[in-house]
Amino acid sequence: xxxxxxxxxxxxxxSAGTPFEHTALSQIDFSVYPGEHLGVIGHTGSGKSxxxxxxxxxxxxxxxxxxxxGSDIWSDxxxxxxxxxxxxxxxxxxxxxxxxxxxxKDIAFGxxxxxxxxxxxxxxxxxAAYFTGLRDDQLDKSPFELSGGQKRxxxxxxxxxxxxKVLILDEPTAGLxxxxxxxxxxxxxxxxxxxxxxxxxxxxxxxxxxxxxxxLVVVNDGxxxxxxxxxxxxxxxxxxEAMGLGVPQMTRVFHRLNALGADVDPSxxxxxxxxxxILAKLKGVV
Amino acid sequence: xxxxxxxxxxxxxxxxxxxxxxxxxxxxxVVLYITALFxxxxxxxxxxxxxxxxxxxxxxxxxxKALFRGMKPILFIxxxxxxxxxxxxxxxxxxxxxxxxxxxxxxVYRAFFMVVRIMMLIAGTFLLTYTxxxxxxxxxxxxxxxxLKKLHAPIHELSMIMSIALRFIPTLIEExxxxxxxxxxxGADFETGNLVQKAKALIPLLVPLFISAFRRADExxxxxxxxxxxxxxxxxxxxxxxxQLRDWLTLLFFAAVTILVGVLGHFGL
Numbered sequence: 001x002x003x004x005x006x007x008x009x010x011x012x013x014x015s016a017g018t019p020f021e022h023t024a025l026s027q028i029d030f031s032v033y034p035g036e037h038l039g040v041i042g043h044t045g046s047g048k049s050x051x052x053x054x055x056x057x058x059x060x061x062x063x064x065x066x067x068x069x070g071s072d073i074w075s076d077x078x079x080x081x082x083x084x085x086x087x088x089x090x091x092x093x094x095x096x097x098x099x100x101x102x103x104x105k106d107i108a109f110g111x112x113x114x115x116x117x118x119x120x121x122x123x124x125x126x127x128a129a130y131f132t133g134l135r136d137d138q139l140d141k142s143p144f145e146l147s148g149g150q151k152r153x154x155x156x157x158x159x160x161x162x163x164x165k166v167l168i169l170d171e172p173t174a175g176l177x178x179x180x181x182x183x184x185x186x187x188x189x190x191x192x193x194x195x196x197x198x199x200x201x202x203x204x205x206x207x208x209x210x211x212x213x214x215x216l217v218v219v220n221d222g223x224x225x226x227x228x229x230x231x232x233x234x235x236x237x238x239x240x241e242a243m244g245l246g247v248p249q250m251t252r253v254f255h256r257l258n259a260l261g262a263d264v265d266p267s268x269x270x271x272x273x274x275x276x277x278i279l280a281k282l283k284g285v286v
Numbered sequence: 287x288x289x290x291x292x293x294x295x296x297x298x299x300x301x302x303x304x305x306x307x308x309x310x311x312x313x314x315x316v317v318l319y320i321t322a323l324f325x326x327x328x329x330x331x332x333x334x335x336x337x338x339x340x341x342x343x344x345x346x347x348x349x350x351k352a353l354f355r356g357m358k359p360i361l362f363i364x365x366x367x368x369x370x371x372x373x374x375x376x377x378x379x380x381x382x383x384x385x386x387x388x389x390x391x392x393x394v395y396r397a398f399f400m401v402v403r404i405m406m407l408i409a410g411t412f413l414l415t416y417t418x419x420x421x422x423x424x425x426x427x428x429x430x431x432x433x434l435k436k437l438h439a440p441i442h443e444l445s446m447i448m449s450i451a452l453r454f455i456p457t458l459i460e461e462x463x464x465x466x467x468x469x470x471x472x473g474a475d476f477e478t479g480n481l482v483q484k485a486k487a488l489i490p491l492l493v494p495l496f497i498s499a500f501r502r503a504d505e506x507x508x509x510x511x512x513x514x515x516x517x518x519x520x521x522x523x524x525x526x527x528x529x530q531l532r533d534w535l536t537l538l539f540f541a542a543v544t545i546l547v548g549v550l551g552h553f554g555l
Contacts, residue, residue: 084473091471094468113475158472
């Protein structure tokens with residue numbers, strides 16, 4: 001399958017030519033495929049935020065290319081602008097970007113900038129609100145009257161309302177309580193299912209990412225040392241720990257069992273898989 | 287455009303003699319330097335001032351390139367002043383005439399020295415902010431203004447306000463960058479359009495910026511109160527400012543330069 005977004009030899013250097021020069025990305029080849037649920041992990045300062053800001057043309061590569069559906073997003077201003085709408089990016093703590101008088105108007109900001117007509121904007125705002133679990137009566141409130149978690153839903157709805165083909169979320173659950181985390185992850189899965197959009201989920205929490213994504217990309221020090229299915233990636237537990245990233249608890253348990261001489265698969269990462277593996281083992285014994 | 291690249295008077299960490307001087311010394315030296323600049327009147331005195339500036343920059347080890355980069359925005363003002371002076375200085379030696387404007391030799395000199403004076407003034411004060419961290423700078427200022435406390439002027443409060451303001455400039459710049467990116471991701475356009483459209487495009491940037499600035503101010507106030515901050519009375523310092531020999535020598539040097547330039551300038555040299 002053709003990737004929907006592809007970076008070729010992407011390099012980004014901040015403050016080039018000054019004493020503060022810093023290479024954030026070096027020669028990255030990275031792809032997002034249509035409809036996939038991709039996870040990007042890396043610790044703070046690894047370059048993952050820089051990488052995702054290239055995907056929707058917020059940052060211009062120092063060298064290399066970013067392709068969206070096969071064409072260079074910087075080839076002309078029209079393509080650049082179109083890419084911003086097709087690749088929706090939700091920043092970390094997006095609730096701090098709200099500015100309108102009502103929740104409705106804030107969600108409508110993106111679709112309005114796309115130049116859609118009134119009726120289409122209305123449909124999209126209501127649908128985005130539905131996806132993010134906002135009630136109808138909340139649409140006429142000021143976003144500043146809402147709680148932190150609800151503000152975040154409004155901000156995510158503001159991006160979803162543009163109906164992007166790729167939805168990138170940078171730590172969308174940071175600072176939320178467990179119930180809030182579950183409900184936002186559920187909302188994102190729902191959008192993924194209904195719109196068949198590709199989701200890029202950026203996080204440093206292994207537990208969270210392991211449960212939700214089909215494919216994982218590890219960013220470390222401006223490069224991509226590991227990628228593959230969560231099972232493949234978590235099999236490299238030692239390397240991940242050397243990069244300052246943990247592996248999910250279950251993986252740790254099974255790594256340890258393996259080291260103790262038990263013949264179990266060390267790449268198990270969910271409780272469900274663990275249960276099955278242990279039951280299978282026990283059956284053999286009993 | 288990366289807002290982070292703005293270098294207007296940014297601190298440039300280092301460990302040169304100039305960096306290690308007491309901030310009060312540097313403040314007084316800059317005041318003396320500026321006074322001398324205004325006392326200078328012709329080639330010889332300006333040459334002395336230029337030598338002082340070059341010497342100071344050399345000792346500070348601040349790359350001259352960085353200094354020049356910071357001065358670029360001022361260049362326009364300097365040239366504008368120079369052009370005004372060029373045409374509006376009355377004098378005896380008329381050089382040429384364009385329409386109703388007359389250019390005299392005095393005007394040319396005056397315009398030239400005006401540019402030199404402004405640029406040197408800016409370079410000197412930039413050297414101060416390049417080599418002194420904002421915290422030391424406000425500490426020094428507070429200590430110099432201490433006598434005014436007797437007149438019940440709120441010197442400590444003013445310097446606290448100043449250090450907080452300075453401390454939050456980079457934070458606000460970063461915040462602006464972030465909010466701009468977030469709104470751009472939703473199709474906001476800050477670059478094109480006429481003046482009215484551009485002003486309107488700033489609303490999605492300014493509203494969140496103000497809200498977060500107020501939120502930060504509130505959080506900071508609470509955090510300070512939690513640590514029992516109650517103003518300057520009886521407050522001791524981690525960094526005690528003490529004059530060293532090098533401070534006295536520097537002050538002596540700048541005082542001497544000022545007197546020398548003052549005397550020579552008086553004779554029109």
